[in-house]
Amino acid sequence: MSPLNIKKSASSHSAYELRDPNAPVIETHTLAVIVENEPGVLARVIGLFTARGYNIDSLTVAEVDHSSHRSRITVVTTGTPEVIVQIKAQLARMVPVYEVHDLTVEGPSVQRELALMKVAGRGEARIEALRLAEIFRAHVVDSTLESFVFEMTGTPEKIDSFAELMRPLGLREMARTGVAALSRGL
Amino acid sequence: MTRQMTGARMVVQALKDQGVEVVFGYPGGAVLPIYDEIFQQNDIRHILVRHEQGAIHMAEGYARSTGKVGVALVTSGPGATNAVTGLTDALLDSIPIVVLSGQVPTFMIGTDAFQEADTIGITRPCTKHNWLVKDTDKLAETIHQAFHVASHGRPGPVLIDIPKDVQFATGTYMEPATARVSHYQPRMKGDPEAIAAMVEMMETAERPVFYTGGGVINSGLKASALLREFVAATGFPITSTLMGLGAYPASGKNWLGMLGMHGLYEANLAMHGCDLMINIGARFDDRITGRIPDFSPKSKKVHVDIDPSSINKVIRVDVGIVGDIAHVLEEALALWKSRGSKVNKDGLAKWWKQIAEWQAVKCLGYKGSAKVIKPQYALERLEALTKGMDRYITTEVGQHQMWAAQYLGFEDPNRWMTSGGLGTMGYGLPASIGVQVAHPDSLVINVAGEASWLMNMQEMGTAMQFRAPVKQFILNNERLGMVRQWQELLHGQRYSQSWSESLPDFVKLAEAFGCKGIQVTDPADLDDAIMEMIRYDGPFIFDCRVEKHENCFPMIPSGKPHNEMLLGDADTQGVIGAKGAVLV
Numbered sequence: 001m002s003p004l005n006i007k008k009s010a011s012s013h014s015a016y017e018l019r020d021p022n023a024p025v026i027e028t029h030t031l032a033v034i035v036e037n038e039p040g041v042l043a044r045v046i047g048l049f050t051a052r053g054y055n056i057d058s059l060t061v062a063e064v065d066h067s068s069h070r071s072r073i074t075v076v077t078t079g080t081p082e083v084i085v086q087i088k089a090q091l092a093r094m095v096p097v098y099e100v101h102d103l104t105v106e107g108p109s110v111q112r113e114l115a116l117m118k119v120a121g122r123g124e125a126r127i128e129a130l131r132l133a134e135i136f137r138a139h140v141v142d143s144t145l146e147s148f149v150f151e152m153t154g155t156p157e158k159i160d161s162f163a164e165l166m167r168p169l170g171l172r173e174m175a176r177t178g179v180a181a182l183s184r185g186l
Numbered sequence: 187m188t189r190q191m192t193g194a195r196m197v198v199q200a201l202k203d204q205g206v207e208v209v210f211g212y213p214g215g216a217v218l219p220i221y222d223e224i225f226q227q228n229d230i231r232h233i234l235v236r237h238e239q240g241a242i243h244m245a246e247g248y249a250r251s252t253g254k255v256g257v258a259l260v261t262s263g264p265g266a267t268n269a270v271t272g273l274t275d276a277l278l279d280s281i282p283i284v285v286l287s288g289q290v291p292t293f294m295i296g297t298d299a300f301q302e303a304d305t306i307g308i309t310r311p312c313t314k315h316n317w318l319v320k321d322t323d324k325l326a327e328t329i330h331q332a333f334h335v336a337s338h339g340r341p342g343p344v345l346i347d348i349p350k351d352v353q354f355a356t357g358t359y360m361e362p363a364t365a366r367v368s369h370y371q372p373r374m375k376g377d378p379e380a381i382a383a384m385v386e387m388m389e390t391a392e393r394p395v396f397y398t399g400g401g402v403i404n405s406g407l408k409a410s411a412l413l414r415e416f417v418a419a420t421g422f423p424i425t426s427t428l429m430g431l432g433a434y435p436a437s438g439k440n441w442l443g444m445l446g447m448h449g450l451y452e453a454n455l456a457m458h459g460c461d462l463m464i465n466i467g468a469r470f471d472d473r474i475t476g477r478i479p480d481f482s483p484k485s486k487k488v489h490v491d492i493d494p495s496s497i498n499k500v501i502r503v504d505v506g507i508v509g510d511i512a513h514v515l516e517e518a519l520a521l522w523k524s525r526g527s528k529v530n531k532d533g534l535a536k537w538w539k540q541i542a543e544w545q546a547v548k549c550l551g552y553k554g555s556a557k558v559i560k561p562q563y564a565l566e567r568l569e570a571l572t573k574g575m576d577r578y579i580t581t582e583v584g585q586h587q588m589w590a591a592q593y594l595g596f597e598d599p600n601r602w603m604t605s606g607g608l609g610t611m612g613y614g615l616p617a618s619i620g621v622q623v624a625h626p627d628s629l630v631i632n633v634a635g636e637a638s639w640l641m642n643m644q645e646m647g648t649a650m651q652f653r654a655p656v657k658q659f660i661l662n663n664e665r666l667g668m669v670r671q672w673q674e675l676l677h678g679q680r681y682s683q684s685w686s687e688s689l690p691d692f693v694k695l696a697e698a699f700g701c702k703g704i705q706v707t708d709p710a711d712l713d714d715a716i717m718e719m720i721r722y723d724g725p726f727i728f729d730c731r732v733e734k735h736e737n738c739f740p741m742i743p744s745g746k747p748h749n750e751m752l753l754g755d756a757d758t759q760g761v762i763g764a765k766g767a768v769l770v
Contacts, residue, residue: 036369039318044310051311082498089495095315095335095370 024080028057029104030111030181031088036096037063037071044094045073054079054087058113058156060178070098074181076156103181111181115159120147121170129169136162147172193322194219194353197286200329202229203362206257208248208623209233210241214261215301216288219353233623233652236644238265240616242272242343243642245283247620250603251578253406255336256283256620262290263301266347267308271610273343274312278607279429280404282341284332285313291351292320305347314342320349322357330365339372340493341404372492376509376517383505384464384488385522391462391486392533393540394422397445400429400606401467401491403599405511410599412515413466414438419519420529423541425453427468428591429606436595442541447473447742448588451549451751452541454740457482458748459540465489467511470500471607480747490514549740549753550592559709561586561661561732565593565633568659571716576628578621580604582614582638585667585738590633612641615658619645622654629657629720636662636729637686646699649725657719658727663734664689671737692729703727 035041042061049056058076063069077087084102092100103109117138119129122145129148133140138152147170152162156179163174191199197220201209208231213221224232235241238260245256260269266287276283290299306318315335319325325348332344388394396417402409410433417424417440424434425442434441443450445457457463463485468474470489475481478500487503489496490511497506507514522528552562579594580603581587587604596602603621605613618632632639639660649656669684696703701724706715712730719726741752 040306040310043307047311082502086495086499089497089499093339093372093493093495098369 026078027081027084027104028076028078029084029102030109030179031075031077031091032099032101032103032181033073033075033091033097034099034101035071035073036098037069038096041071041096042073044096045075045091048090048094049075049077049087052090054083058178060180074179076179101183103183106183108184109181110184111155111179112153113156113159113179114151114153114177115163116141116175117150117152117163117166117171118147118173119150119166119170120172122146125169129166132162132165132169138162189359190356191359192219192223192354192356193325193348194223196322196326196357196359197329197348197353198223198227198230199359200326200362201257204255204330204333206230206255209257209259210235210244210248210620211259212238212241212261212265214265214288216262216290216350217259217265217286217348217353219350220259220286220288220348232259233619233648235616236647237642238268239272239612240619240642240645240648242269242276242283242285243610243613243616244620244623244645244648245285246272246276246279246281246613247580247603247617248624249281249283249620250403250617251600251621252624253600254282255333256281258283258285260285260287261301262288262305263303265301266303266305269345270308270312271608273309273345275605275608275610275613276343277312277314279605280341280400281343282336283343284329284336285343285345286329287345287347288353289318289347289349292349293351295349305345309345312343313345314340316345316347318347318349319352322352322355325352325357326360327365330360330362331367331370333362334365334367335370338370340401340496373494373508374492374510374513376490376507376514378517380505380507381514381518381521384507385518385525387462387486387488387505388420388422388464388522389525389528390530392530393456393460393537394420394462394464394534395442395456395460396422396424396434396464396466397426397457397468398424398430398433398466399427399468402430402433402511403467405467405492407599409433409467409510409512409515412512412519416515416519416522419523419527421534422464422529423456423538425449425456427471427474427606428604430468431591431602432596432599435597437597444591445474446471447476448592448738448740449742450592451547451740451753452544454742454748454751455544456541460485463487465491465503466515467491469496472500475501476742477745477747482748547753549751552736552739555733556709559706559712559730559732561589561663561736562593563709564661564712564730564732565589567712568631568633568716569594571713572629572631572720575720576625577601578603578618578625578628578630580614580617580621580630580632582632582634582641583609583611584635584638584669585663585671585736586633586635586638586661588668588738589661594633611638613638615639615642615656616645616648618656618658619649619652619654622649622656623652626654630655631657631659634658634660635667636660636664636689636692637666640686640690643695646696646701646725646727650700653724655722655724655726658725659719660692660727660729661732662689662692662729663732663736665734667736668738670735674737675743692727696725696727699725701725701727703729705729705731707731
């Protein structure tokens, strides 16, 4: 999926069900993988996905507990239910992996992504971009007479929608962090 | 107590503390400090190989025949890259080995230094885990962790990359007992509910079959003993994969023989027709399943495996039990007994009657000859003349490997070393040396094809130097037999590059290495020659000239289900469709 396109398989943007009812069910899952923060651990996890032909839609990683050297890898992946189960089992058996959580099935979760978008324009387009940014609660973090850089946080879908609107108004460049996710409640 | 020592000394100390008795290796610039330490001690024996691939296969043979962890030591760059095939082999067959590789000094990493390779990057996908040690203080702990990881859970190869400056520097040694291994603790005990579900299914099944694999052997001698007890108590038939041969004795009453692509007719039809399949430590490999939608379509399936990712990977099962096989079998057996040791006697009697009909087909029959040595005949004679001896068998890869699996009988686990998952030609000769080093007084025979054998024949030098009296039983058909067979069956008999030309004179080759060789072409001479090989005190190369165009049967062609086996040459016309051809 290109970051500026709406997902082809998603039906939420259409009045009709777009998926082939006979095609294997492809699900999107968000996995939180708690790993030992050792050198090469990210390469190991990514290598597993490429070697076994799994998809990575989005990936973020950072150390979350400095004292115990734990990093959290949040990976959004797609596949049939069987493949998703297999991905989790393959991740869980890796030596530096402590825990694998499937946030998609373990109850409700919060998912957020941060995006920076550079929109160039003058006159009405520029005003329209600013107006839409307000509606989407995007902040202006840089401005010149000919451009804005918007910062917005939200679900990947919200960022997709905003990007779609900005495109005709002069979207030049975009940077996205990928999804960070936590389960709701305790 | 803290002990200060150099990294190089630490390596040797850690190996000693792990109970290592032998290391297979080859020196080079980046491991010189470790070799200097090896020179100054006598507790660990070093076997100097002729090529690093040989070192890894020797460590595999050592590990597989003893149940211990095998250890190899190689230098940086080419030393490490030469180890890659062996590491991959050990990964696919779940063999516990620890490979130590030298690396250029830490301050030179990334500069394309002499004999530098990104060993960690290269070996990441072909090891269970690997480590680059940049700090001498962490070296001992890492080695202890490596042994833990290699031998716990599903066993596998691990690699430790040790830069040369880390070997020279001084640090604090850590004992095995204090090393931090807590976070890698695979589940050993199976889920009691799942075990109960399995036992219930066993009580009522009409047509059950045990389908066992290399995991039983990896679990240890106790697992094999429990398996034998369970089979005897239930009266269920049992078949095994290539990797699992010996866990249940070939002379056992309930033994159906090996299953799979070149497995026995009765074993494969039992798999196809069963109503309960109990998979213990096997992984539904594609050589076993054939066409997935047609794989044992009417059975309930139970899968016991220590690796959770093996369950439901290829075949969906009704009951998955994650745990160590000995633990699971022990609990299942106890539960089954406590519930009254019930089986469906009527169902079983009918099932065995059906199996007897399949066995009557005598699928291993072949057309004998008084003029040329049939490879099957050579193995039948080898079996007859070595049966009952303290015998270990290794193989190379190809037709001879399948024939060995079919015609040799294995009574005990850890007696059969073969490259199953990766299918590594060149495995058998070094593996036989590794086995012989572990069992110096036993008879170790490598059943080989001439093409595979040539791939690592330099290791005859190792066998000579360390007085490993390995017997190289080469079924020489001057062909890449299995490739030739496939070309006959599905590439219109166009035998592209599948013959062995310019072969060496194996007898002279043996003499050149300083050992003994023999060539046999007449079936009448076979027995005497085999006895000469067994009696010879030293390595021996047996050039057994066999029928050149013999095909290996039974065979399930690629893309076909189990009940569409080929039993002989008459069945082979046009059997593999275009789809099957793609599957190899």
